[in-house]
Amino acid sequence: MxxxxxxxxxxxxxxxxxxxxxxxxxxxxxxxxxxxxxxxxxxxxxxxxxxxxxxxxxxxxxxxxxxxxxxxxxxxxxxxxxxxxxxxHQVKPKDYTNESPEFVLRKKEFSERYETVLANLKEEDRVAFLMSKVDGKTHKEIAALLGVTKKVVEHRIYAAFNKLKDELEELRGK
Known part of the structure; x- marks a missing residue:
């Protein structure tokens, strides 16, 4: 058998x-x-x-x-x-840009901070957040893929977004 x-x-x-x-x-x-x-x-x-x-x-x-x-x-x-x-290996950065040096620096700093905050999220929060925001999956689809309830998915996405808002002043409402 x-x-x-x-x-x-x-x-x-x-x-x-x-x-x-x-x-x-x-x-x-x-x-x-x-x-x-x-x-x-x-x-x-x-x-x-x-x-x-x-x-x-x-x-x-x-x-x-x-x-x-x-x-x-x-x-x-x-x-x-x-x-x-x-x-x-050392990655050689490109030597030219059409953007102002201040903008390039701010963009780079924001990107690094965003990646750091994203990396420091709990794995389950990050996965749910990215599935929602990058893949455009519904909460129900994410719940089915992760084997949790829709409410758990909503909580994880909400927690991830709040952590991003807390850590990145550019995402806070003015």
């Missing part, structure tokens, strides 16, 4: 359905947690390749957990690799 469970995930149609069901969501979560520079879509593809290579060992009930764990571990490995790369 157990053997039929393991064969099911190796079926191309079942595997395709797993891809359609989880790939975009997994890619978005990796993007929100780690950013675009680490190619979250590539890590999702690699996670599915690993799942296919190990399909006989992974139970269908564990496929989602397996994919999320493998993809997250790949991203963590990439973060470690990028830290090493950054030690050996």
């Amino acid at each position: 157990a053997k039929s469970l393991y064969q099911n995930i190796c079926d191309k149609q079942h595997f395709s359905k797993l891809y359609e069901k989880y790939a975009q969501s997994l890619s978005n979560i990796l993007f929100y947690k780690y950013g675009a520079l680490l190619n979250p879509s590539d890590k999702v593809q690699d996670a599915y390749i690993k799942l296919w290579e190990n399909c006989a060992k992974v139970a269908p009930e564990a496929a989602k957990t397996y994919l999320y764990t493998v993809a997250n571990n790949m991203m963590l490995n990439e973060v470690k690799h990028q830290k090493v790369v950054l030690k050996h």
